[in-house]
Amino acid sequence: xxxHGYDEGHTVAGWSGTAVACAGAAVLGLGVVGWTPxxxxxxxxxxxxxxxxxxxxxxxxxKGPGPRPKEHWPMGARDRTAxxxxxxxxxxRMAGRRPAAAGAVSR
Numbered sequence: 001x002x003x004h005g006y007d008e009g010h011t012v013a014g015w016s017g018t019a020v021a022c023a024g025a026a027v028l029g030l031g032v033v034g035w036t037p038x039x040x041x042x043x044x045x046x047x048x049x050x051x052x053x054x055x056x057x058x059x060x061x062x063k064g065p066g067p068r069p070k071e072h073w074p075m076g077a078r079d080r081t082a083x084x085x086x087x088x089x090x091x092x093r094m095a096g097r098r099p100a101a102a103g104a105v106s107r
Contacts, residue, residue, distance in 0.1 A: 007073045013062030015075075017053030021046050057091050058082060064089045 028042025064086025085097030
């Protein structure tokens with residue numbers, strides 16, 4: 001639980017994607033200063049970071065848009081509703097997940 005009383009949005013998907021993207025940016029930087037393969041390797045690693053973050057989000061290790069309930073605030077909390085999709089979430093829409101409208105009857 002956050003010591004500050006609010007959700008800081010820290011998730012496994014967010015931190016993993018950020019770490020891989022930082023590594024990719026460092027390799028890309030090496031490419032800019034002279035190691036030519038670093039440009040292409042860095043671009044590939046940054047793209048892999050985006051895919052990693054998206055996949056972790058879809059498996060429940062990320063968060064949807066907006067505030068989360070307090071019980072989901074800790075870093076290792078898994079979102080069990082991710083399989084149905086998050087309302088207003090571009091990543092879920094890209095995966096073809098559309099949450100049921102409020103009050104809709106599923107068949």
